Amino acid sequence: MSDSVKDKVIAIIAEQAVLEPSEVAMDATLEDLGIDSLGLVEAVFAIEETFDVQVPFNANDPADSDFDITNVSSMVTAVEGLVAAKG
Amino acid sequence: MRRVVITGQGAINALGRSVGETLNAMQNGVCGIGPLDLRDVDRLSVQIGGQVKNYDPESLFTRQELTLYDKFTQFALIAAQEAFDQSGLEITDALATRAGAVLGTGGAGLETLDSNYRAVYEEQKNRVHPFVVPRLMANSAASNVSMTYNLQGPTFTVATACASSNHAMGQAFQMIRTGMTDVMLTGGSESMLVFGGIKAWEGLRVMSKDACRPFSKTRNGMVQGEGAAIFVFEELEHAKTRGAEILAEVIGFAMTSDASDIVTPNQDGAARAIAGALADAAIDREQVGYINAHGTGTTANDKTECAAVRQVFGAHADRLMISSTKSMHGHLIGGTGAVELLACIMALRDGIIAPTIGYEEPDPDCDLDVVPNEARDAKVDVALSNAFAFGGLNAVLALRKFN
Numbered sequence: 001m002s003d004s005v006k007d008k009v010i011a012i013i014a015e016q017a018v019l020e021p022s023e024v025a026m027d028a029t030l031e032d033l034g035i036d037s038l039g040l041v042e043a044v045f046a047i048e049e050t051f052d053v054q055v056p057f058n059a060n061d062p063a064d065s066d067f068d069i070t071n072v073s074s075m076v077t078a079v080e081g082l083v084a085a086k087g
Numbered sequence: 088m089r090r091v092v093i094t095g096q097g098a099i100n101a102l103g104r105s106v107g108e109t110l111n112a113m114q115n116g117v118c119g120i121g122p123l124d125l126r127d128v129d130r131l132s133v134q135i136g137g138q139v140k141n142y143d144p145e146s147l148f149t150r151q152e153l154t155l156y157d158k159f160t161q162f163a164l165i166a167a168q169e170a171f172d173q174s175g176l177e178i179t180d181a182l183a184t185r186a187g188a189v190l191g192t193g194g195a196g197l198e199t200l201d202s203n204y205r206a207v208y209e210e211q212k213n214r215v216h217p218f219v220v221p222r223l224m225a226n227s228a229a230s231n232v233s234m235t236y237n238l239q240g241p242t243f244t245v246a247t248a249c250a251s252s253n254h255a256m257g258q259a260f261q262m263i264r265t266g267m268t269d270v271m272l273t274g275g276s277e278s279m280l281v282f283g284g285i286k287a288w289e290g291l292r293v294m295s296k297d298a299c300r301p302f303s304k305t306r307n308g309m310v311q312g313e314g315a316a317i318f319v320f321e322e323l324e325h326a327k328t329r330g331a332e333i334l335a336e337v338i339g340f341a342m343t344s345d346a347s348d349i350v351t352p353n354q355d356g357a358a359r360a361i362a363g364a365l366a367d368a369a370i371d372r373e374q375v376g377y378i379n380a381h382g383t384g385t386t387a388n389d390k391t392e393c394a395a396v397r398q399v400f401g402a403h404a405d406r407l408m409i410s411s412t413k414s415m416h417g418h419l420i421g422g423t424g425a426v427e428l429l430a431c432i433m434a435l436r437d438g439i440i441a442p443t444i445g446y447e448e449p450d451p452d453c454d455l456d457v458v459p460n461e462a463r464d465a466k467v468d469v470a471l472s473n474a475f476a477f478g479g480l481n482a483v484l485a486l487r488k489f490n
Contacts (some may be wrong), residue, residue, distance in 0.1 A: 038350065041292055054132075059292035060308045060386045 005051070005083055009076045012046045026073040033072075037062075040069065053082040090323035091263045092489060093432065094176070094331040097169025099162050100314030100416045100426050101137035105169055109426070110433050112415065113441040114462045119416050120299060120310050127282050133294045136280050137312030137417025154218055156231065157196035158278035162315035162422070163228035164235060167272055171236055174319040175331055176270060178237045185268050187240035188232045189259045190317070191251030191275030193421030194284060195244075196223030201281040228276050232317070240268045249381070250342075251275050252316075252424030253474035253482035257340035259320045260484070269322045274425035276315030285311065291350070293385050299418070300445035301382035301411035302389050302453040309383040312417025316425035333489045335432045338469070339368025345479030352388050352475055357395035360481035364471060365399070368485040372400050375407055375485075376467035377434045379427045380457075381475045382411020382443065383418055390452040392473065397455075408465065410443040410458040424474040428484065431470040435488040440465050 007021070014021040017033040024033065030040060037059060044055045044067070055078075056066035068074040098105065101119030102112035112119065123136045144153055144161055156164065167188075178186060199222040206212040221227060226244040233242040241262060245255040252275030259273035279285070288294055288311060295308035326333055341363025345356035365372055381392055389411075397404045412430050419426055430441040439462055446459035472484045 041290075044292070045290065057292060058307060060295075060306070 005080050006076045008050055009047065009079050010072065012043050012050065013072060013075070016043045024072055026076070027071050029071050030069060047079055051079060051083050053079070053086055055082065088264050089266060091260050091320055091337045092323050092326050093318050093334045093337065094321045094326050095170035095172070095174030095319030096316065096334060096429060096432065097166035097171070097173070098314065098316040098426060098429055099139060099165045100316070100419065101139060101312050102416050106429060109429055113412060113430060113433065114439055116442050116444045116461055117415060118444055119312070123280065125280060125282060131282070131285050131289065133285055133289050133296055135296065135310055136285070137310065138280050139314055154216070155221055157199045157222045157227060159192055159194070159196060159276045160222070160228040160231050162278060162313070163190060163232055163276040163317060166274065166276070166315040166317040167232045167235065170272065170317045170319050174321070175329070176319065182270060183237050183239040185240055186238040186270040187262070187268050188229045188238050188242045188272040189245060189255045190229040190232065190273065191245045191247070191253070191255035191421045191425065192225055192228060193246060193248050193251055193277055194279045195225035195246070196227060197279055197284045198281045199223040201283040204283070232272055236272065238272060246421065247480045247482070248476035248478055249418065249420055249423060250474040250476035250480050250482040251421035253472065253484055254342060254480070256318065256320070256424065256428065256484060257342060257482055260337045260340050263320055263322050269325050271320045272317055273320055274315065274317035275422040277419045277422035278313045279311055279420055280313045295384060298445050299384040299414045300447060301380065301384045301414050301443050302393070302450060302457040303446045304448040304450040306384045306386065306389065309385055309413070310417045312413070312419045312423070314416070314419055314426060315422050316429055318425070318428065335435050336487045336489045337484065338370070338487045339364045339485035340483070341367050342480070342482045345481070347479055349479070350477050352391040353479060354391050354394045354398065356479055356481050357392060357473070357475050358398040360483045361395060361399045361471065361473065364483040364485045370469060370485070373403050374469045375400070375403070375471055376465065377431065377440055377470040378407060378409040379430045379470065379472045380409050380411040381473045382413055384411070384413060388475065392475065393453045393455050404455060408440050408456050408458050408463070410441055412441050414444040424472060424482070428472050431472050431486050434465070434467045434470050435486060438464055438466050440467070
């Protein structure tokens, strides 16, 4: 289950970065991947649609949102948490 | 070049059904933003807005008129009537062809679109009302204003998102100034507070769920409003000849494009528009006493706008006042510059500066005099009104006190 969440999140991020999923490192930041604020909003939307969850994310101040966007790994962890909380 | 003055103003928005009510609310720092009352609000994650409360169109328009008027047209007609009545104009046959209407709107007939999409998609109806098109079209408000007052000259709609009204009023100003027309009804209207209109904005994730707090460190996004403001712009000698009361003079206008990003604001594009308006008005920057900010309450806009003001005004940036009345009436998108021009005229005429309410904590990135929370008495000779739209389109108007 958690592997598939991870793979799906990576696939979503890879699509925004125009990369292959294999090229997305777990410690890569959005900046490393060349994903801007619009790309991030699109990724959050894709995550919500894919997992049927609500991502606590405010584009006004992404750093202050509950959704940790430090790097790919933190986003995967956050989505795993949201999916687990859904039960 | 000919000089252009304002001889009438009208408004309807969350703060009031007239200019008097609106200005009174601004002077008292009243917040018009509250819980939204609309269909399916429980399915929205953003449930606040600057709505015109207890709005009852049946008491203002005939049934036949209402079949043709979307709410954005109704708002424009309500504001136009107040402005036109105040101006005391009589549209004679000779004046009719020298008079027009240029109005701004962002979303046009969204209520019509929303309810008819519901009908055909959700309710599976296969027939819609015959007047859906004349109701929803973006020029509906401008056309109906021209029909109501027999304005037979240049009439059209400007749609540049959040800068629509300022672009519209800039056009009206230039037409009179260059001799194309003598009288223009201008401003803008918006009625985006429908389910689809808010749902679309939710997607961008720049909306606040609790309040609009421009320039405050604690700001967390914009809040939508609705309504209209319409002005009568008139050539100075024309106004003087008929003994009209002059509310203010329009002295400059400039517009620029960032040509950079579809949503992220750009300091240079904003600064060029502000500086351009000063140059067009042929005034020194030290003459500006008040700026009605675009001030949406998003992190990016407010920070960028303050930096642009510093860039243009230098040391004078610390002596002028800048406030965002969106904190009270919300962001009227295509109608917002028009409602905000009321605050500029109030500053010039009445010497009262509308406050930025909801201000909680200073932000080092917005360290200007933002007139926090309480209106202020001040003598102002020149005021600017900023509008910076998605799409990177900036439009700034300059007004002067008329003596």
